Amino acid sequence: MNVNLTLVGELIAFVVFVIFCMKFVWPPIIAAIEDRQKTIADGLAASERAAKDLELAQDKAKAQLKEAKAQAAEIVDAAKKRETQMIEEAAGKAQAEREKIIASGQAEIESERNRAREELRSQVAVLAVAGAEKILERSIDAAAHSEILDKLVAEL
């Protein structure tokens, strides 16, 4: 139990162990721990940042979607307006066309009737002369009576 040379031996062992620990054991382990702590801290910060970015992106996407919807509604509205406009235009054109066709048809009818009347008029004169001839059983000098006949025709 008394103190002896063992003390010196243990002291040397102690010094050697501490130096070994200081040179080869402590630095790598503590470096690994601190590096990992830094990595974890960085990772946490990055994830927080990413979450914030995600929120921002979601907000942006929502805003864009809203805008797109508004635009789409606008486009549909414009298209509807244009549609009714086109229909109206077409209807107006068709109406005009119809009126034109009717007018030209009436004009044609009119001219046809005039022509027919003209023809009739001329033929009536001939028929009247022929009828009068038959009635009078004699020839009528067409030239002599043309004035009367013309008056008759004009009355038709």
Next chain:
Amino acid sequence: MAADTGSYIKHHLTNWQVSVGDSAFMTLNVDTLGWSIFLGLVFLLTFRSVAKKATTGVPGKFQCAIEMIVGFVDSSVKETFHGKNKLIAPLALTIFVWVLLMNAMDWVPVDLIPFIAQAIGGVMGVDPSHVYIKSVPTTDLNMTFALSLGVFFLVIYYSIKIKGFSGFIKELTLHPFNHWAFIPVNFILETVTLLARPLSLALRLFGNLYAGELIFILIATIGLAQLPVHFMWAAFHLLIIPLQAFIFMMLTIVYLSLAHEDH
């Protein structure tokens, strides 16, 4: 029986000594040296193997365990010591783990290692009653004083390094009563304080472990009843063994941080 018990206890408390010189001082306690160096190597090689493979990525389970110890020591040092010193943390780690391992030898049944040693001695033709082996190095005053003197020298070294030689002398002589007339009183008080530190450090560890070992040996002499008693005492040492290692480490840090403080 009484004589048997007495010699049994005495046998267990005797170191394996080898004389290397003429005086009584020139003696080596081979068991203390052997076990302490063996346990120191166990500590260093275990930690070194982890240090070599230490990854900053996902650590293995073993690396985690070692890192827990290192982190515990590191935070203890950082709480107490605020200066910059590359030595204190590794020193504290060495003291903590080494003392813990040496104290833990207390858990090995008191007769196991002497029994094996006596068997080996018997085979080698030595009288078994002359084979002594004490397997707990911290129950040897040489061991605890070696540790505390190592710390003491560091305290002196850093006191002089930080405060200068005159600062160190001033601290010894002008403290706690800052007057020239009190210099002798101060010197006595401060010297006692200074010397009490390594002394108490060594004797506390030695006393706790020696008493614990002695009680283990006493328990071993009471026959079959020793089984539950031994279990209880070993369970109690779950507290004492780490606590003594922790106290030794903590006081080392405190003394060294005091040495770094300029008054």
